[in-house]
Amino acid sequence: MPFLLISGTIAVSFLIGMPIRLIPKLFNWWYRHPFIPLLLLTAGIACCFLSVQPKFIVTEIVARDAGHITQKTPEPTLLITGWFVTAFATTHLYVKPLFAVVKKILKL
Secondary structure, three states: OHHHHHHHHHHHHHHHOHHHHHOHHHHHHHHHOOHHHHHHHHHHHHHHHHHOOHHHOEEEEEEEOOEEEEEEEOOHHHHHHHHHHHHHHHHOOOHHHHHHHHHHHHHO
């Protein structure tokens, strides 16, 4: 099951990001703005983190063989959004221009 989740996530991220690779103007723009994937990565991790905070925990009553049990789970919308945004940002992060920007900043 984990293999399917991970491979499915990567496949969806690559399919959604395919225009970045196939449209030269879009690729050049994305490549010249390396902080956008970093911001997306930060937003995705923040969504995942928020989904497990007590304010966002969802309580469900689940029927089992022995009766009903109360189950606490992370807020699914935040968790799934954070998961896919993090995956998309990670698979489309080009580090070479990011290093060039950091190098330029450090020389100042």
